[in-house]
Amino acid sequence: MARPKTHRLIHTPPLYKGFKPIGVMGRDLVTLEMSLDEYEAIRLADYEGLSQEEAAVEMEISRSTFARLIESARRKSSQFLIQGKRLVIGGGPVHFRENLLQCHDCHRIFPLSMGETINSCSSCGSTNLIDLAGGYGHGRCCQEKS
Numbered sequence: 001m002a003r004p005k006t007h008r009l010i011h012t013p014p015l016y017k018g019f020k021p022i023g024v025m026g027r028d029l030v031t032l033e034m035s036l037d038e039y040e041a042i043r044l045a046d047y048e049g050l051s052q053e054e055a056a057v058e059m060e061i062s063r064s065t066f067a068r069l070i071e072s073a074r075r076k077s078s079q080f081l082i083q084g085k086r087l088v089i090g091g092g093p094v095h096f097r098e099n100l101l102q103c104h105d106c107h108r109i110f111p112l113s114m115g116e117t118i119n120s121c122s123s124c125g126s127t128n129l130i131d132l133a134g135g136y137g138h139g140r141c142c143q144e145k146s
């Protein structure tokens, strides 16, 4: 029987839900799914340059779990680059520590505590704000978790 998965903590929601290669028709593309915990592993280890030990602490998981996660995330990244797949980011046993709201009109990003909200963009005044954690199906669950 599989052990229940513990939740991994992701700092903030990714800004992009996916990527696709230039010059390939959508219908010819094979989709590669990268979970939010794999995305966070790449961000912490490769983008921020943390050691695996430090990154595991950030995500509140064991070092061996982190090692498996980063290995799988790197394999997927290389397949995406070399084989030209559509990359879709989402899912996984995760919660976010903090949220981001993005202005739909001027694209400015507003970092907020989970559960906190604003009504309009302080740059352009637009009320068309996108809840990025909400877009990944998160929000209240992350607050209850932390």
Ligand SMILES: [Zn+2]
Binding pocket: 103, 104, 105, 106, 107, 108, 121, 122, 123, 124, 125, 126
């Ligand atoms: Zn704006």
Ligand SMILES: [Zn+2]
Binding pocket: 094, 095, 096, 137, 138, 139, 140, 141, 142, 143
């Ligand atoms: Zn959540």
